[in-house]
Amino acid sequence: MQSRMITLSQNEIPKKWYNALPDLPRPLDPPLHPGTREPIGPEALTPLFPMGLIEQEVSSQRWIDIPEEVMDILALWRPTPMFRAVGLEKALGTPAKIFYKYEGTSPAGSHKPNTAVAQAYYNKKENVKRIATETGAGQWGSALSFACSLFGIECMVYMVRISFDQKPYRKSLINTWGANVVPSPSNLTAAGRAALEKDPECSGSLGLAISEAVEDAAGREDTKYALGSVLNHVLLHQSIIGQECIKQMASVGEYPDVVVGCHGGGSNYAGLTLPFLPDKLGGKNIRFVAVEPKSCPSLTEGKYEYDVGDVAGMTPLMMMYTLGHDFMPAPIHAGGLRYHGGAPIVSNLIHDGIMEAISVEQKQIFESAVLFARTEGHIPAPESAHAIHGAVAEALKCKESGESKTILFGLSGHGHFDMGAYDAYFSGRM
Numbered sequence: 001m002q003s004r005m006i007t008l009s010q011n012e013i014p015k016k017w018y019n020a021l022p023d024l025p026r027p028l029d030p031p032l033h034p035g036t037r038e039p040i041g042p043e044a045l046t047p048l049f050p051m052g053l054i055e056q057e058v059s060s061q062r063w064i065d066i067p068e069e070v071m072d073i074l075a076l077w078r079p080t081p082m083f084r085a086v087g088l089e090k091a092l093g094t095p096a097k098i099f100y101k102y103e104g105t106s107p108a109g110s111h112k113p114n115t116a117v118a119q120a121y122y123n124k125k126e127n128v129k130r131i132a133t134e135t136g137a138g139q140w141g142s143a144l145s146f147a148c149s150l151f152g153i154e155c156m157v158y159m160v161r162i163s164f165d166q167k168p169y170r171k172s173l174i175n176t177w178g179a180n181v182v183p184s185p186s187n188l189t190a191a192g193r194a195a196l197e198k199d200p201e202c203s204g205s206l207g208l209a210i211s212e213a214v215e216d217a218a219g220r221e222d223t224k225y226a227l228g229s230v231l232n233h234v235l236l237h238q239s240i241i242g243q244e245c246i247k248q249m250a251s252v253g254e255y256p257d258v259v260v261g262c263h264g265g266g267s268n269y270a271g272l273t274l275p276f277l278p279d280k281l282g283g284k285n286i287r288f289v290a291v292e293p294k295s296c297p298s299l300t301e302g303k304y305e306y307d308v309g310d311v312a313g314m315t316p317l318m319m320m321y322t323l324g325h326d327f328m329p330a331p332i333h334a335g336g337l338r339y340h341g342g343a344p345i346v347s348n349l350i351h352d353g354i355m356e357a358i359s360v361e362q363k364q365i366f367e368s369a370v371l372f373a374r375t376e377g378h379i380p381a382p383e384s385a386h387a388i389h390g391a392v393a394e395a396l397k398c399k400e401s402g403e404s405k406t407i408l409f410g411l412s413g414h415g416h417f418d419m420g421a422y423d424a425y426f427s428g429r430m
């Protein structure tokens with residue numbers, strides 16, 4: 001039998017999060033107040049986030065202990081498996097070795113519970129009773145409702161309407177974990193009502209849903225807000241992915257030449273790649289490639305400038321690659337990649353040439369998704385299929401040059417709730 005799966009034992013779950021902030025060659029530009037454009041301090045975030053998370057957002061500590069209560073829950077599905085993609089390699093006829101880290105084994109089916117559990121924990125610790133959030137394709141909403149259910153916190157989810165209609169079973173998941181979910185734009189907030197007035201058929205966007213959730217949280221004493229990507233503390237919580245990868249690859253005597261991940265707001269991509277950053281900065285020859293949709297190309301076609309995180313302009317201004325906060329992406333099936341900006345940490349590293357980004361058309365993405373499903377078995381989320389496509393492109397380059405590179409990509413989630421997207425692809429409606 002050829003070994004295909006690389007596992008770790010439960011006592012090898014990372015016990016600390018890796019914080020890339022102190023290692024960035026150029027420090028992040030400070031967040032600014034959306035009205036005055038003056039730098040804001042961490043205290044400006046207290047209406048929205050608990051102190052425990054705000055401290056992590058600006059921490060200069062390289063390693064941060066993972067609380068025992070969080071470890072106890074992560075142990076439900078971590079460490080996640082890594083696979084050698086022998087079936088895919090064979091189908092491509094490439095001399096490259098392809099490995100993938102699979103985050104689809106979590107209860108919600110993606111990497112998002114890694115941060116949802118941590119965020120719910122810090123809210124619970126500071127006595128928060130209710131959390132409001134937005135969700136694109138529904139993965140973040142389901143991950144946070146899962147986490148809130150374990151900590152006994154009420155959860156309110158504003159779900160981008162296009163996904164609410166396309167992915168009804170994500171709504172069922174959210175309800176099963178006991179949370180409340182409404183399509184965004186909704187008539188529950190001023191931001192939602194303004195959007196509906198302009199266009200009653202508005203299919204929504206992540207930026208708009210964020211406006212609704214922030215407005216909800218800012219307007220209630222008992223409620224805080226939670227974001228599933230982009231922010232430094234979210235990337236921090238996802239660093240367990242890359243830390244596990246380093247151990248798994250070392251256990252089979254390998255080290256990647258290139259690491260590929262899909263990029264929406266940057267959390268799974270950063271979680272996968274940032275733990276390798278100290279090696280890269282120390283001179284190791286390793287490349288990091290972010291893959292995004294052609295229809296929402298923030299890193300490849302956006303401007304590197306200050307922008308707010310939401311349509312209504314209520315969040316702080318952050319320095320990042322952005323398409324503009326009022327950008328309405330086409331209703332593609334990779335709902336989790338329809339965000340107008342990139343994570344400030346990822347944007348910083350792309351701007352300085354330490355990371356790379358490419359953008360790809362939806363049809364090509366599904367070609368790679370289907371090839372992967374038919375050779376490796378796992379049915380990828382449309383978002384994750386962007387990473388597959390990036391890895392396939394690297395493997396085909398190796399085929400041409402004859403090089404046997406080692407490629408690692410992140411399979412951020414399974415596609416079991418995205419089968420409507422596959423139906424659309426097979427019926428030629430894409």
Ligand SMILES: *Cc1c(COP(=O)(O)O)cnc(C)c1O
Nearest residue numbers: 139229264265266267268336413
């Ligand atoms: C949400 C999501 C993404 C995109 O979000 P990032 O913060 O960029 O990781 C990618 N893949 C899956 C499976 C997701 O659920």
